[in-house]
Structure formats: structure tokens, C-alpha cells
Amino acid sequence: MSIMPEPFALAAAALIAVGFYGFITQQHPLRRLLAINIFGNGVFMTLILVAYWLPGDADPVPHAMVLTGIVIAVSATAFGLALIRRRILDANRKQDHGDD
Amino acid sequence: MMVFDSLLALIIAALAWRCVTVRDLFQAIVTFIVLGLMLALSWTRLDAPDLALAEAGIGAGLLGVLLLSTWRVVRDAGPDQGEGPPPSPWVRTAAAVGSIALGTAFAVVLHTVEVDSDRAGGLALESLGEAGVEQPVTAVLLNFRSYDTLLELGVLLMALIGAVLLRSPLIHRPAAEDTGTESPLLPVLVTVFTPLVLLMGTFLVWAGAHSPGGAFQGGAVLAGAGVMLVLGGRLGGDAQVSLLLRALLILGVSVFTVIGLLLMPLEGAFMAYPEGLVYPLMVTIEFSLALSIGLTLLLLFTGTNGLRGAPA
Structure with a gap:
């Protein structure tokens, strides 16, 4: 491949690095979910870049994988959000019991 | 550029x-x-x-x-929900160094990767004529690699089931306590935009056969219309799940599986489609997928088992 820096390849690397950093340093579960999603977006960007670099038309197989990935990421994140809500609910209930 | x-x-x-x-x-x-x-x-x-x-x-x-x-x-819930102690400077430094190393290595690898022209996508593009749809991504999703899509729908459904199970104590509360805002603009906006959004979602699903679009994009737009109805107070969450709603939720998976199984004696393989029927089958599968996807995403938003129309 070319030695010229590809802007989107650098962006993909930045997304992965920043997502990883955020996942380690952030404490709030919602922030961690955001960080994981940023990491995932870096992976999607990589797959799209590889499909783009191939000679001829863009490769549809990585594209289909990314489309699947986006939906799976949203499902997993939605489940994570449901877990966060449930945790808050349980914490509130415990607090109410303590007050009684 | x-x-x-x-x-x-x-x-x-x-x-x-x-x-x-x-x-x-x-x-x-x-x-x-x-x-x-x-x-x-x-x-x-x-x-x-x-x-x-x-x-x-x-x-x-x-x-x-x-x-x-x-x-x-x-x-x-208050300011201190889920906040642990902030990580020590050591952890921060180590994480920063690790991330920079990871990012740099990744960028270097991406710049030196050798792209092989011998690939699955080439095969997919060559045999596009047999897929029944002209759009390569839709062909890969619904025909060449339909297993992936079927399992993906399973994951989406599992996420919904998990979310509904977790949030079950919330069900008996009113769906969203602040839906009925006094703004006179809201009902008009919902009335005007919902049909347009529904139309756009349907178009995206239909367009998936020959141009960018498809079941997932269209389903998301349909879900967006539903979210708008919920926020506008026209549609509410319900603890009761009707039979129709259940049927619609599993419509995508069942249509996909049933068609795959029914045609097995004809074609000799699971999810292989006969040549003449490919296009109508693709469109049927796509629309049923879009309906299920849209509804699943909407229920993930309301967090309830079912839906009901709000009293006017």
C-alpha cells in the first residue's frame, strides 16, 4: 500500500485508541458503553477501508459484515442500557427500604 | 478532496x-x-x-x-449513581500509553496491509445475476450469507427479551410521564411527519433491491416513526403483549426460516432459492425483516412487552 498517510486509516486508529482509553479510565457504566461503541466504530471503519482499497467495486462482503455489526452493536448496547436502568431501580428500592 | x-x-x-x-x-x-x-x-x-x-x-x-x-x-437517580472512585494517575498513564501504542500499531498495520484481489466479494459480485437483487450488499445479506442475517435477527430478539425481562418492574408505571406537553405544535408535527416517515421507511426497504437501502435501514426509519408516536403521546407502552405483536416480532425470523426450509426439497440446501422465484422471495423476506426489526427497536425504546394506542 501507499506510504502516504490515509486520513481515514488514521481516524480508525484514533477511534480504537480513544475507545480503549475511555473504557479503562471512565467509571460510569454509560460512559463505558459509549467508549466500547467508539472502539467498535473504529473496527467498522477499518473493514470499510479494506473493502474500499480492493481493486474494482467496493467489496460487498465486508459491507454486509459491518451492517450486521452495527445492528448487533446496537442490540448489545440496548441490553446494556437496560442493565443500567435496572441497577438504578434496584439501588433506589434499597434506599427506600433503608429509610423505612 | x-x-x-x-x-x-x-x-x-x-x-x-x-x-x-x-x-x-x-x-x-x-x-x-x-x-x-x-x-x-x-x-x-x-x-x-x-x-x-x-x-x-x-x-x-x-x-x-x-x-x-x-x-x-x-x-x-442523582449525581453519584454508579460512580466509583476515579482511577489513579498510574492507571490513567498506563491506559494512555497502552492506547497510544495500540493506535500507532494499528495505523502502521493498516498502512502496510497487502490487499489480496482474490476475495469472497469478487465471487459475490460475479454471481450477482443469480441473487435476484441488483444491490450487492442486499444480495450478500439476504442470499449469499443469509445465515448471518438470520442469526443477527436472533441476537436482536434476544436483546429485546433480555431488556424486557430486566425492566419488568417498570411496566406498570405510565409509559412516559412527560409525553403530554402543552405545545400545540407537537400534535400537528406528529400528524404531518408520521406518514412521511413511514413512506420513507417503506421506500428504503423496497429500494434495497437495486440501490442503497434495505431491511435494516428501512426498519430503523419505521422504528423512528414509532418513537415519534410514543413521544407525541399517540402510542403507549403496555404490559399486555398481544398475539399480533408477538407474531410481528418473530415475523422476520419465521419467514426467513420457513422459506428456507420449504424450498429445501426443491433446491437440496437450506436457504437456497430457485431461480425464477428469487426476486419475489427476496422482497417478501426484506419486508418481513423490516417490520420485525422496526418493532423490536421500538420496543427496546419503550421497554415494555406491548404497545397500545393512547386514548385520543
Whole structure:
């Protein structure tokens, strides 16, 4: 491949690095979910870049994988959000019991 | 265009950094949504309009709505929910060094990767004529690699079941206590926009056969129409799940599986479609997938088992 820096390849690397950093340093579960999603977006960007670099038309197989990935990421994140809500609910209930 | 690409890449990296480091949770979520839209823009530049549509609709739009509604729960719960002690400077430094090393290594590998022209995509593009649809991504999703899509729908359904199970104590509360705002604009907006959004969603599903679009993008737009109805107070969550709703939720998976099984004696393989029937089958599968996907995403938003029309 070319030695010229590809802007989107650098962006993909930045997304992965920043997502990883955020996942380690952030404490709030919602922030961690955001960080994981940023990491995932870096992976999607990589797959799209590889499909783009191939000679001829863009490769549809990585594209289909990314489309699947986006939906799976949203499902997993939605489940994570449901877990966060449930945790808050349980914490509130415990607090109410303590007050009684 | 190099300048534009570089600027876009810079904006993406800066937004990601801000999303991770900004103090306020609300700002982080909004930054994340903007990041999703910028990613969609960059993917159109990379010849991936299907994925740009999906990212804008699902990754930025619907996920943004889910994040914001969870943010409200977090905010109402008080400031110190889920906050552990901040990590020590050592952990921060180690994480920073590790991330920079990871990012640099990744960038180097990406710049030196040898792209092999012998690939599965070439085969897919060559045999596009047999797929029944002209759009390569739709052909791969619904025909060449339909197993993936079937299992993906299973994952989506499992996420919904898990979310509903977890949130079961919330069901008996009113769906959203602040739906009925006094603004006279809201009912008009909902009335005017819902048919248009529904039309656009249907068009996206139908367009998936020959141009960018498809069941996932269209389903997300349909779910968006549903979210608008819920927020406008026209549609509410319900503890009762009707038989019709259940049927619609599993429609995508069942149509996919039943068609695959029924045609087995004809073609001799699971999910192989006979040549003459390919196009109608593809369209049937696509629309049933879109309905199920849209409904699943909407129920993930309301967090309830069922839906009911609100009294006018």
C-alpha cells in the first residue's frame, strides 16, 4: 500500500485508541458503553477501508459484515442500557427500604 | 478532496476524544450522536452508502434516542449513581500509553496491509445475476450469507427479551410521564411527519433491491416513526403483549426460516432459492425483516412487552 498517510486509516486508529482509553479510565457504566461503541466504530471503519482499497467495486462482503455489526452493536448496547436502568431501580428500592 | 477527507478524519478523532473525556454525561451522549453522523458522512466518501444510511439511522438516530432516555433515568437517580472512585494517575498513564501504542500499531498495520484481489466479494459480485437483487450488499445479506442475517435477527430478539425481562418492574408505571406537553405544535408535527416517515421507511426497504437501502435501514426509519408516536403521546407502552405483536416480532425470523426450509426439497440446501422465484422471495423476506426489526427497536425504546394506542 501507499506510504502516504490515509486520513481515514488514521481516524480508525484514533477511534480504537480513544475507545480503549475511555473504557479503562471512565467509571460510569454509560460512559463505558459509549467508549466500547467508539472502539467498535473504529473496527467498522477499518473493514470499510479494506473493502474500499480492493481493486474494482467496493467489496460487498465486508459491507454486509459491518451492517450486521452495527445492528448487533446496537442490540448489545440496548441490553446494556437496560442493565443500567435496572441497577438504578434496584439501588433506589434499597434506599427506600433503608429509610423505612 | 484530500483536504475534505483529512478534515473529516480530524473531526472524527476530535469528537471521539471529546466524547470520552468531557465531564458532563449529557454532552458525551450528544457528542456520540454527532460522531455517528460524521462517521456516516465519511462512509459515503468510502463508497459505502448502505452503511452510511444504517449508521445515521440506527447507530446515531435510534441508539441516540435510547441513550438519551437512559440518561434521563440516570439524571433522576442523582449525581453519584454508579460512580466509583476515579482511577489513579498510574492507571490513567498506563491506559494512555497502552492506547497510544495500540493506535500507532494499528495505523502502521493498516498502512502496510497487502490487499489480496482474490476475495469472497469478487465471487459475490460475479454471481450477482443469480441473487435476484441488483444491490450487492442486499444480495450478500439476504442470499449469499443469509445465515448471518438470520442469526443477527436472533441476537436482536434476544436483546429485546433480555431488556424486557430486566425492566419488568417498570411496566406498570405510565409509559412516559412527560409525553403530554402543552405545545400545540407537537400534535400537528406528529400528524404531518408520521406518514412521511413511514413512506420513507417503506421506500428504503423496497429500494434495497437495486440501490442503497434495505431491511435494516428501512426498519430503523419505521422504528423512528414509532418513537415519534410514543413521544407525541399517540402510542403507549403496555404490559399486555398481544398475539399480533408477538407474531410481528418473530415475523422476520419465521419467514426467513420457513422459506428456507420449504424450498429445501426443491433446491437440496437450506436457504437456497430457485431461480425464477428469487426476486419475489427476496422482497417478501426484506419486508418481513423490516417490520420485525422496526418493532423490536421500538420496543427496546419503550421497554415494555406491548404497545397500545393512547386514548385520543
